[in-house]
Amino acid sequence: METVNTETALQNIQQLTDNIETVIKGKRNQIKFVLTALIARGHILMEDNPGTGKTVMAKTLAQSISGEKGNGMVNFKRIQFTPDLLPMDLIGSHIFDDVKKEFIFKKGPLFCNVLLADEINRASPKVQSALLECMAENQITMGELTYKLSDLFFTIATQNPVEMEGTYPLPAAQLDRFFIKIIFGYVDEETELDIYKNYLGINDNLLHIKQVLGIDELLHLQQQSENVFVHEEIIKAVRNIVWATRKNPDIVLAASTRSGIIFLKCLKAYALVNGRTYVIEDDVSDLAQPVLNHRLLYRNKDAKANTLNNIIITEMDRLSKLKINQG
């Protein structure tokens, strides 16, 4: 098994994280999760109230990665989802070319590298389902034609808390496509003050942000993450957690086998993001909530608050007392 070319890969990630942090202050954990989803070739869903920096996050990420030929940033698109948005508005449409006398395909905003799907749950289910294929297969099918998306296609979706008015809850299948769902959250008091002090600087920083990583390097990183070492006990821990969700009577819809695989993928990416070439038990603990929680349906609110957490604690306790690798 090829080991990770550690030095450069880890350096690259470190640079990327630091770079984003110059703009998004006090959100190191969230940045790590975003990068984890990116490197695991997945997508991320961020839930929070408006105005917590989700959009800026996406923009910063896009601007930190240089485009295909090393000049300019990667193709970044933003779609503001509204109830009257139509699938065509995303995918694009065939329009009649007067000159050539034929229908040509006008690519929609989905043809990009980094997509910011803002307030995704305000769009109608029809639109939401339009996203499904491209998120899962990296391709778009229009009639008989299938259009391949770029190798690097990363969706950052944001949604308002489900309880807010004018929202359509995402269907389970859609949620499953998002590797990670995080709550962006407010920054702490100190950081808030910093942000106010140079509030102009945010946009400034955004404008002058360096592009630290080429798109090729990023694709290479994605490949590298496949080679991160996962100990058998960690795999068992993932299995145990997935199984525990199925046995728990408080969980109505339990984690699928695919969620387990996604969990493992994310663990590998997360280890790399944290500068390691192997997964440790803390990774499992950190990632279990973001990766699994949005895939589960609970019997009630109480269960939602505690059940998964309890499962994780039990499993972490087992891991912490393990005595392995003593040879």
Next chain:
Amino acid sequence: MNEFMQIKKIHSAKKIIAQLALLILPSTLVGAYMLWHLNEYYSVLENQWVAESAFLAAGLIAGNIFYNYRFRFITTLLPLLLLLFILSKIVSNTFTGEFTAFYAITKFYIFSFLFLLGWFSGWAFARLRWFPVVLSALLMLIQILVISNTIDITTKKLIAAFAPVLLFAFYIIYTAELVRNMNEDEPNFSWFISKKIIGFGIVAGIILLLIFSFFKKDFKAIEKQYGGGEPKQEGNAESLTKENKDGTVSNKKQMGLSGGRKSTKQLVFIAKLDNYFSNSDVPNPLYFTYDYYTKFDTLTQTLEVDSLMPSNDLFQPDPSKIPLYFTKSDSAVLDSAKGFLKRKVVSTEVYKALLSPKEFLAPSTAFFCQPIAVEKEYKQQFKSAYRAKMFVSELNSAYFVYNPAGNKQLEDFQKERFDELRKVSNWDNEDTAFMHYYTFIPKGDNFDSVRALAKEITKNAYAPVDKIIAIRNYFLSNDETGQPLFKYTDNPGVPGLPSASKLNYFLFDNHKGYCAYYAGATLFLLRALGLPTRVATGFLTVDRSSKNKGWYWFYDDQAHAWTEVYFPGYGWIDFDTTIPSTEQQQSPAPDGTPPITVQTALFVTNGKVISIDTLKKRVDMSVTQMIYHDRTFELAEPVSLDMDVSMATISRDSGQVSLSELQRGNQITALSFSEQFKNISLKDSNDYKEIFAKIPRPAPIDEIKISDTVQEKKPATTIKKKEPISFNTILWTSIAIAAFSILVIFSLPWLIFKWLDLKAKTTKPPIRKAYYSYVAATYYLNQMGYTRDQLPVAQYAKEKIDPRFGTSFFSFMNVYLKTKYAEQPLSASEQTIVENFYKPFYKKVKAQISFKQRLGKFLNFYRTINFYSKPKI
């Protein structure tokens, strides 16, 4: 709709089952064990420990299940108490007759108390977290109290009392916490439970087996004593003799005043007593004394043997331990007997039938014992025999109650001895301690009325002996209707009220009893008058023989108790106030003939067997002691002697055996009655070598007695002579045991830490060192109160520990987790991190916590349990 009215479960069904299996079941077992143990010590439990344990278990299980639902304790306990109260009323009304009612009610109280105890414990197991600790302490306390009530403490007894309770304490404290923290959603829950039960079962089984094998004999003896499983015996009956394991009979050491007494008509022993009235050939029978009872325990209503009695004149050798024809004597008892007037030396020969070979009985005051051989033809009937010598008073006689009307000689004797004793009018010159001891009466209303009665009976008598006669006459007197005031019966019944003194019941109400009642009552009546008195037990001697003068037959129902009064100068004189039984049949007339011809052994040797030839019937022995023509020789050097045993009978205490049972190394006594020894003249030589040179070789031997060298159980005599262990010793031993176990429990966290600490410091390979450093560090932090709670380990190090103590725990954790999960070799710098982590870390943390805090926190073993148990969810 009315959900608030519903009674909800506190725990899930699985948890309840776990509680029942892991906490209640072991508690029941220990409860049963304790009850079995207590039954040995407290007769009020009546050896019904199985039934009692069942009630306890029922209470435990019911209480536990009941309170695993959200019932209130007080509101539910009150109806239960009410129910029990009503039941007790019903029970007391159903059983009429004071005797049965008393028993039924007592039993009911015991059972309902046990049930309530179980109920309460079941509640506490369900609701109180600290209950296992309290329970353990309580059980320990009970055992300490029980043990402090016993006089002869042995290691065995201590182990039996404390080992199970200690083990249980450890088990229950740990398991209760385990059950509390257990996650019932765990996949292998039932396996987890069964694993624990099997484990506990195995451990308990091993312990029980050990205890049982340890106490097999005692256990069986207890069973026998209480008649376990033998329905033919009355539960209520009490005998003055007790049956030994081998079927022989000994006297009991305790004389209870119980509801009834049983006796059979079996021959215990026969004796030839060379005591005749002066200047005549009329035999004067004397009671055969076994023991003296000088103390009365008001709590248990029993007379007790007190090994510390002043002027102990009891001679109690073990005849089975003395080689045949060798003697044992003790002249010290003669001083203690304090009698010198009208005394003479009398000898007796006792042939034992059912009586244990270990026992020694003789009229008082015996000072000499010599086991003798039994004639061949009587060996079937009499297993062993001994000769004894006594210094007896001429004033003593079995005749006191029986009015010797018509027998001139006896009348003269009675008159003569009463006249002689009338000379004694006071005990002024006696030792005050002696007098105080033998005239002691416990305080209390009961004994005040006895005092009053004694004054009333003896108001017309002045000389002490007349007072005794007055008491005898009182027992023999008739009431106003002309009926006898007192009656002899083996089943006097028991007073209806639990607290009433049996003695008072006998004296003032019932007027029925057997010898122990009369002896006990007389004891206090006489002591109330200031006469030094004690109770003697042994056998009543009845002269039924006209053919063989001086021979007496003793049957089981002749076991007896009577009083002895001390007269200065004359010593202890027997006075038997037990009135004759009107309903009882007399013992069967002695049949058979006594083994009259007693041969004198000319040559007796004692020593060890060197070799045996069963074909040629030759035995070689190494002789250490020898008797030759009544002269005893102690051999400075053992001499080997070859013997012809073709004519010899071989015997043990248990009876005749074959030659093949003789083993090398056996301690034997060889006897010869052969004429060949008669003709050897000795010429006053004291040299045993000369005798050995002259005796025929091989020496013709007629009898070989094998001494049972196996020290089965210490004979009763030696236990009795031993100083009883004082209450303080017991208290301190118990406290020491308790303190030690508490110390172990509380120092356990520290000991575990010291072990991990040592491992962390001394382990060399970096990967293992990393592991032990991690365990030691997290254990220490956990014990100090910096628990990991729900954090993952690295985060715990980074966010909770390093900021608090300024340590480098997190950087170590990174390396440790690498060793754990990476399967990669450590770099040199990482190895140094492992190498240099633990010691400075420990120092740094220790420096920031004061000694007082550390001590306090190490005493909390719950933290240790939490460290090793699963997290609370």
